[in-house]
Amino acid sequence: MKFVDEYRKKDLILSVAENLRAISRKEIILMEVCGGHTMAIHRFGLASLLPSNIRLISGPGCPVCVSSQLFIDKAMAYSKIPGTIITTYGDLIRVPGSSTSLEKERAAGSDIRIVYSALESLEIARGNPEKNVIFLGIGFETTAPATAATIIKAKKEKISNFFVLSAHKVMPPVMKALVEEGVKINGFIAPGHVTAITGTSIYNDLASVYGLGVVVSGFEPADLMQAVLMLAIQMESGTPKVEIQYQRVVHYKGNIIAQQLLDEVFVHSDDSWRGLGMIPDSGLKIRENFSSFDAEKQFTVNVPESVEPKGCICGQILRGIKTPEDCTLFAKKCSPSHPVGACMVSAEGTCATYYKYRS
Amino acid sequence: MKLKERNILLGHGSGGRMMHELISDVFIKHFGNEILNEQSDSAILSVGSSEISFTTDSFVIDPLFFPGGNIGKLAVCGTVNDIAVSGAEPLYLSVSFIIEEGFPFNQLELIAESLASEAKKAGILIVTGDTKVVNKGKCDKLFINTAGIGRLKMKNRYISKALNLREGDVIIINGNIGDHGLAVMNARESFNFKTLVESDCASLNHMIKEVLDKYPVKFMRDPTRGGVATVMNELASKTNLGIELSESDLPVNKGVKAMCEILGFDPLHIANEGKVLIVAEEKEGLKILDLLKKNILGKKSAIIGRIVNEHPGKVVLRNETGGRRIVDSLTGDQLPRIC
Numbered sequence: 001m002k003f004v005d006e007y008r009k010k011d012l013i014l015s016v017a018e019n020l021r022a023i024s025r026k027e028i029i030l031m032e033v034c035g036g037h038t039m040a041i042h043r044f045g046l047a048s049l050l051p052s053n054i055r056l057i058s059g060p061g062c063p064v065c066v067s068s069q070l071f072i073d074k075a076m077a078y079s080k081i082p083g084t085i086i087t088t089y090g091d092l093i094r095v096p097g098s099s100t101s102l103e104k105e106r107a108a109g110s111d112i113r114i115v116y117s118a119l120e121s122l123e124i125a126r127g128n129p130e131k132n133v134i135f136l137g138i139g140f141e142t143t144a145p146a147t148a149a150t151i152i153k154a155k156k157e158k159i160s161n162f163f164v165l166s167a168h169k170v171m172p173p174v175m176k177a178l179v180e181e182g183v184k185i186n187g188f189i190a191p192g193h194v195t196a197i198t199g200t201s202i203y204n205d206l207a208s209v210y211g212l213g214v215v216v217s218g219f220e221p222a223d224l225m226q227a228v229l230m231l232a233i234q235m236e237s238g239t240p241k242v243e244i245q246y247q248r249v250v251h252y253k254g255n256i257i258a259q260q261l262l263d264e265v266f267v268h269s270d271d272s273w274r275g276l277g278m279i280p281d282s283g284l285k286i287r288e289n290f291s292s293f294d295a296e297k298q299f300t301v302n303v304p305e306s307v308e309p310k311g312c313i314c315g316q317i318l319r320g321i322k323t324p325e326d327c328t329l330f331a332k333k334c335s336p337s338h339p340v341g342a343c344m345v346s347a348e349g350t351c352a353t354y355y356k357y358r359s
Numbered sequence: 360m361k362l363k364e365r366n367i368l369l370g371h372g373s374g375g376r377m378m379h380e381l382i383s384d385v386f387i388k389h390f391g392n393e394i395l396n397e398q399s400d401s402a403i404l405s406v407g408s409s410e411i412s413f414t415t416d417s418f419v420i421d422p423l424f425f426p427g428g429n430i431g432k433l434a435v436c437g438t439v440n441d442i443a444v445s446g447a448e449p450l451y452l453s454v455s456f457i458i459e460e461g462f463p464f465n466q467l468e469l470i471a472e473s474l475a476s477e478a479k480k481a482g483i484l485i486v487t488g489d490t491k492v493v494n495k496g497k498c499d500k501l502f503i504n505t506a507g508i509g510r511l512k513m514k515n516r517y518i519s520k521a522l523n524l525r526e527g528d529v530i531i532i533n534g535n536i537g538d539h540g541l542a543v544m545n546a547r548e549s550f551n552f553k554t555l556v557e558s559d560c561a562s563l564n565h566m567i568k569e570v571l572d573k574y575p576v577k578f579m580r581d582p583t584r585g586g587v588a589t590v591m592n593e594l595a596s597k598t599n600l601g602i603e604l605s606e607s608d609l610p611v612n613k614g615v616k617a618m619c620e621i622l623g624f625d626p627l628h629i630a631n632e633g634k635v636l637i638v639a640e641e642k643e644g645l646k647i648l649d650l651l652k653k654n655i656l657g658k659k660s661a662i663i664g665r666i667v668n669e670h671p672g673k674v675v676l677r678n679e680t681g682g683r684r685i686v687d688s689l690t691g692d693q694l695p696r697i698c
Contacts, residue, residue: 001613001616001617001620004616004620008679008680010679010680013680042684043678043682043684044678044680044682045678045680045682045683045684046682048682094370103368103369103370104366104368106368106369107366107367107368107369108366116548116550221680335690336687336690337370337376337377337380337690347623348623355687356684356685356687357684357685358685
């Protein structure tokens, strides 16, 4: 398959690994921020190809995992309002809220539908004019532009029964928050598809102020190995900077049209991350201009503050402080069929990845 | 949580681990017996001096018509294959329809036609049936149940039991995996992938008979819901042997591979309706492979793995880059990932 096979060639991957072993001396810890990277690293067994002085830790880049319990609880409260259809991306459906999940609410009678794009929700709204359709907007800069475009379209076409509950988030504040909190890393393997939208300037502070290396990486094994090599070269020469490995997709300016869409519809606000708490300016709320599409402005639900499940260390895992194997629930009380914490639910959650690729 | 406080979720019907929990927590608990507890696709029964294979399956597929087949064809293939992989020759079939009020006659006719033509092809006779019509909204268009019986030769009686498996035995499949699941999903959902992936839906009994007539087979199973991964896991845990699969040897259609990459699915978890997994001693396995390749339903047959002494009870996949990972059964429904 084009754009896949050539980046999975064994010889290529092994030759990058050899280069890495030849040049890398310093002890370094790199954080892969994106859940897609975590998946690929485990799926292709890349950790075993790295020299022992390089360690990879996983970060908070699984959008399903970091959606707060309060958000899930709210979504379920909305689903119980008569005449409401909830539309959601598939992997959110099994995420546990404080007492139940969307999957269980669906079985109990709520109208909850899986969609593959925000625009599909708009079609559902058009086809069900007597009902209110609420789309659960989750994801980072990757999925947020599609939500923005959908809201703009709904406004243009005067569709009055379509709403969005936005838990969209942006990446840079959480990366900065982790560093300021003292998580010990030397560099980031930065998310390829987020950066395809935002461009690389969002990482400049990480390099210039915090002295961290940042390499934007693709998702195939050869991409990730090359990104690690580029970071190792930076570390060895003592010149941390922002570089792009994933040049076939990412331009340093990003996608200007998508950025404009985001800016038109959303405004940055403080937002709550599961396991990490409130992070300033890390969320995307719907602007006043579009408030008629903002589910939170249009419907009132009473949802009590929730507590995180006992014994779950998702928060520390999302910070890269602990690994799933440190958790007493992992692969015992918490598994993909009975997830306790959110990191076990999404296929790209760190715990689910460790579970799937454990040996 | 106590069982009585829980509700059935869609995942309980997905063929994976959740369904197995449901079966043992409710059905085996209430009406388990020596024959049922085997939990094979077919029950093996002794009636007088004959051995009989008996099975049933319900078909609730949406959409009713999909590239490569329709619910009628599927209702025959599904039951025929369940009988055939138990080592038996399918003989008689029952067909029951549950039809939603308002269902168009011409569609029913089309479905009945393909049911008849597939039964003819498979050489199985439809001998009894039932028809129910329910109020609009009480079922989704049309559901079909079929049950079938087949004659089992004494020498094939052990096939579903997987008794004599040993290190070095090879695992063979008769072609591409994942075609059925993704063809149906592509027809049902709004992806609009421009792909030619068709369901592999086919009756395998003639091909299987050719193999059984000539060569000794140690185990057979059709990897339907839950896919190859689920059958392999059941086999590993039943025999307490290890299974090693080789990713580069798995036959997967390019379109299926691409859809899996996009949606975050694993082809090993996707349903097939015209595939059989065969375990045999290596020497015989190579001959079986040659024979399968000559059959139109087995052109892309391949040896995809082996029985090993390491990691008892577990299935491990060796990937193209030399990494290894555990292959689990499907948990619940496959969920498409967000990004």
